[in-house]
Amino acid sequence: MDLNFSKEDLAFRDEVRAFLDNEYPKHIKEKMHNGDELTREEIVEWHKCVAKKGWMGHSWPVEHGGTGWDATKVYLYLRELALEGCPTFVPFGLQMVAPVIWTFGSEEQKKRFLPRILNFDDWWCQGYSEPGSGSDLASLKTKAVRDGDDYIINGQKTWTTLGQHADWIFVLVRTDDSGKKQEGITFILVDMKTPGVEVKPIITLDGDHEVNEVWFDNVRVPAENVVGEEGMGWTYAKFLLFHERSSIAGAPQMRRNINKLVNKAKNVFHGDTPVADDPTFKAKVAQFMLDLDALEMTELRGLAAQREGKSPGPESSLLKIKGTELQQRITSLAVELAGHEAMPYGGPYGFTDIEVAAEKSAQQSAPKYLNFRKVTIYGGTNEIQKNIIAKAVLGI
Amino acid sequence: MNLSYTDEQNMLRDMVSKFCTTDYDFETRMKTVNSENGSNPEHWKMFAELGLLAIPFSEEQGGLGGGHTDLSLIFEEFGKAIVVEPYLANVVLAGGVLKRSNLENADELIAGIVSGETQISLANYEPMKGFNLDNVDATISSDGQINGTKSTVLNAGNADHFIVFGKSGDGYAFGLVNRSSDGVKVVNYKTYDGFVSGDLALENCKCDAVFSAENALEILEETILDAIVCVSSEAVGAMEKSYKLTIEYTQQREQFGQSLSKFQALQHRMVDMFMETEFTKSFLLKVLATEDSDEKRKLIFGLKNQIGKAGKIVGEEAVQMHGGMGCTEEMSIGHYLKRLVAISHLFGNPDYYLKKYSDS
Numbered sequence: 160m161d162l163n164f165s166k167e168d169l170a171f172r173d174e175v176r177a178f179l180d181n182e183y184p185k186h187i188k189e190k191m192h193n194g195d196e197l198t199r200e201e202i203v204e205w206h207k208c209v210a211k212k213g214w215m216g217h218s219w220p221v222e223h224g225g226t227g228w229d230a231t232k233v234y235l236y237l238r239e240l241a242l243e244g245c246p247t248f249v250p251f252g253l254q255m256v257a258p259v260i261w262t263f264g265s266e267e268q269k270k271r272f273l274p275r276i277l278n279f280d281d282w283w284c285q286g287y288s289e290p291g292s293g294s295d296l297a298s299l300k301t302k303a304v305r306d307g308d309d310y311i312i313n314g315q316k317t318w319t320t321l322g323q324h325a326d327w328i329f330v331l332v333r334t335d336d337s338g339k340k341q342e343g344i345t346f347i348l349v350d351m352k353t354p355g356v357e358v359k360p361i362i363t364l365d366g367d368h369e370v371n372e373v374w375f376d377n378v379r380v381p382a383e384n385v386v387g388e389e390g391m392g393w394t395y396a397k398f399l400l401f402h403e404r405s406s407i408a409g410a411p412q413m414r415r416n417i418n419k420l421v422n423k424a425k426n427v428f429h430g431d432t433p434v435a436d437d438p439t440f441k442a443k444v445a446q447f448m449l450d451l452d453a454l455e456m457t458e459l460r461g462l463a464a465q466r467e468g469k470s471p472g473p474e475s476s477l478l479k480i481k482g483t484e485l486q487q488r489i490t491s492l493a494v495e496l497a498g499h500e501a502m503p504y505g506g507p508y509g510f511t512d513i514e515v516a517a518e519k520s521a522q523q524s525a526p527k528y529l530n531f532r533k534v535t536i537y538g539g540t541n542e543i544q545k546n547i548i549a550k551a552v553l554g555i
Numbered sequence: 556m557n558l559s560y561t562d563e564q565n566m567l568r569d570m571v572s573k574f575c576t577t578d579y580d581f582e583t584r585m586k587t588v589n590s591e592n593g594s595n596p597e598h599w600k601m602f603a604e605l606g607l608l609a610i611p612f613s614e615e616q617g618g619l620g621g622g623h624t625d626l627s628l629i630f631e632e633f634g635k636a637i638v639v640e641p642y643l644a645n646v647v648l649a650g651g652v653l654k655r656s657n658l659e660n661a662d663e664l665i666a667g668i669v670s671g672e673t674q675i676s677l678a679n680y681e682p683m684k685g686f687n688l689d690n691v692d693a694t695i696s697s698d699g700q701i702n703g704t705k706s707t708v709l710n711a712g713n714a715d716h717f718i719v720f721g722k723s724g725d726g727y728a729f730g731l732v733n734r735s736s737d738g739v740k741v742v743n744y745k746t747y748d749g750f751v752s753g754d755l756a757l758e759n760c761k762c763d764a765v766f767s768a769e770n771a772l773e774i775l776e777e778t779i780l781d782a783i784v785c786v787s788s789e790a791v792g793a794m795e796k797s798y799k800l801t802i803e804y805t806q807q808r809e810q811f812g813q814s815l816s817k818f819q820a821l822q823h824r825m826v827d828m829f830m831e832t833e834f835t836k837s838f839l840l841k842v843l844a845t846e847d848s849d850e851k852r853k854l855i856f857g858l859k860n861q862i863g864k865a866g867k868i869v870g871e872e873a874v875q876m877h878g879g880m881g882c883t884e885e886m887s888i889g890h891y892l893k894r895l896v897a898i899s900h901l902f903g904n905p906d907y908y909l910k911k912y913s914d915s
Contacts, residue, residue, distance in 0.1 A: 288879065291809075292810075293810065293878050293879060294810045294811070294878070295810035295811045295812075298810070298811075317879070318879050361883055361885075362883065362884040362885070363882050363883055363884060364874075364882055364883065364884060364889040364890075364892070364893065366884065426683075427683070427685070428683070428684065428685040428687075428690070429685040429686050429903070429904065429906070429907050430685060430686065430687055430907055430910065431687065437906065437910075439906045439909065439910070440906065491867075494896065494900065495900070495904055495906070497900075498685070498686065498900050498903070498904055499680065499686075499706075499707045499900055499901060499902075500682070500683070500706070500707075501747070501900065502707060502746040502747065502748075502752055502897065502900075502901075503744045503745075503746060503752065504744065504745050504746050504747040505744065510744070513742055513744070514742065515742060515744060515754060516682035516704060516706040516742075516754040517682060517706060518683070525747040525893075525896070525897075526747065528896070529747070529889070529892075529893065532871070532874050532875070532881070532882050532889070532892070533879070533882045535875060536875065536878050536879055536881075536882065537879070540875075540878060542820060542821070545820075
């Protein structure tokens with residue numbers, strides 16, 4: 160075992176750095192640095208910039224346009240991106256529906272959708288949860304009825320992240336309700352422009368519009384858009400969730416954020432000394448750092464296993480739980496550091512119309528903290544993750 | 556030893572509780588939160604008529620002579636309905652300074668607060684200066700000129716006057732500043748918990764009066780201690796409501812063919828929320844039952860630490876157990892969390908007060 164990087168690895172890291180120095184759009188970099196909101200166009204621009212370099216498929220098989228990197232390279236790549244403060248990739252196409260398509264989809268579907276996902280020509284979103292089906296996802300009721308060569312979909316999905324920007328949605332629909340609830344679920348791809356699809360915003364605690372309800376009113380979708388077999392959707396859905404969960408942890412971003420926070424704390428006074436010198440604060444940071452090391456190493460173990468051909472399994476729940484807990488801890492620490500400077504509320508990105516005495520990062524800390532309440536809930540609540548570990552990993 | 560409230564105190568609680576349950580449902584609250592000045596003049600008038608605005612002032616000052624316990628009762632009920640009306644800013648903070656001051660027309664200003672006709676905000680904290688009350692740069696000159704920048708000025712947008720704390724000579728003093736005086740610039744904003752606050756820039760501004768130069772810092776400290784008792788009580792009310800709402804929600808919400816409240820893992824967590832609330836309530840009662848003394852001061856520091864930690868735990872757990880719905884603006888539970896987090900940082904965060912507790 161060896162944690163040192165080879166010469167080749169270091170050369171690769173430098174290549175990533177050079178790419179970021181030269182090609183990461185400056186205006187996006189600046190916005191990310193200031194915590195400003197990116198427009199849809201800017202998010203697309205960033206993905207296209209990576210796609211042009213040929214690096215979008217870092218987790219994809221080579222035959223579908225993947226980079227073929229080993230675990231170390233993937234790790235170095237994602238770490239460099241995170242340290243540079245790049246926007247995270249919109250995961251719904253790239254990391255969620257794509258593995259389902261290349262594993263279970265038809266040749267036509269692979270040809271039709273995968274290159275466009277890899278090039279970020281299509282923005283995907285997720286149609287999983289319903290108002291009555293959250294943790295108990297399999298109880299979903301959105302119905303699809305076969306009508307000639309089409310299905311007709313009726314129902315409502317919710318918590319659809321960035322659905323307002325999406326071109327396509329992958330949807331779990333019920334095509335049969337005669338058997339067990341896990342049976343009779345079908346995985347289908349729907350063009351968001353289809354008549355009868357309506358996106359309604361949900362405003363979250365931080366005041367942001369990030370998630371949506373997606374309504375289906377007699378939406379007619381060609382049967383060729385069903386992935387795999389009708390009625391097998393639950394199997395594909397779980398496969399996708401394992402992939403989703405294994406990409407949620409976000410250790411490199413957290414490393415960057417905690418370093419930023421500690422730096423800031425050098426110039427923040429709550430009492431007589433800088434917060435960075437306060438023993439209680441230092442203890443919290445130290446505890447965070449060592450938890451982060453353990454998380455990152457667990458993530459690396461998962462990556463190494465994936466490189467050996469193993470698909471992420473139920474053990475990805477470990478990363479989801481710990482990763483999201485740590486993400487929340489850091490947003491909490493940021494609010495603590497800001498103290499009452501966090502009070503002014505100018506929306507999730509701070510004030511843009513008036514000059515407020517509190518620093519922008521302080522203004523953004525509370526909305527960010529509030530927004531991040533979601534992370535222990537989405538992708539399957541952490542309570543559900545513990546059920547999965549108990550059942551599928553520990554065999555209890 | 557006697558740990559019960561008096562009959563009058565129980566009546567006071569019933570009165571506030573009645574207002575909160577009949578006149579201040581969540582929808583009404585959110586209308587106020589989303590209104591331009593963030594408070595409702597009708598409610599303020601009602602508070603004045605009910606005598607609520609007179610509670611902490613002495614009878615000589617035209618008040619009802621109430622103490623910490625009376626204020627605590629009011630705020631605990633406010634916390635259950637997350638009331639955003641500017642009671643803390645006017646009655647506790649500005650009123651707290653005025654009633655202890657040597658300002659000549661203090662009684663007149665207090666009368667204005669009591670009748671609800673005058674609104675006054677205390678301006679003591681400054682940007683990036685932390686929580687130490689004496690850490691200010693604002694200056695008040697001997698001829699009453701005031702210069703400086705203030706932040707976290709609660710209810711600044713609605714204030715007719717500001718009481719500004721600043722350096723004066725070798726010590727500190729308060730300056731009474733009329734909102735419309737030359738050299739006063741107010742920046743209003745909403746705060747994330749649904750309240751209103753503001754920044755104040757004062758440039759060669761002429762005060763209407765300079766007062767309490769002998770003991771301004773002590774007055775400020777005592778006033779902030781009052782305020783801590785108030786927001787702590789508010790937090791206790793908000794915590795109680797949070798766990799109750801969570802029980803209610805988990806009883807209604809069904810997943811896997813049964814209500815969420817049937818799951819033992821969640822039951823234990825709701826028990827933890829209940830316990831956090833009860834122990835915090837006990838600490839609050841210890842403070843209320845202690846005579847004014849250095850010991851009480853120390854206990855108030857401890858209380859601020861306790862509510863900061865416990866309030867956040869209860870608020871976060873409540874949102875978590877409400878799932879996705881808990882993260883929406885539409886549901887009340889997240890608004891309790893917002894207020895609980897804001898309270899944990901107002902006047903100084905838990906770590907700051909743990910240190911003060913251990914140092915005193």
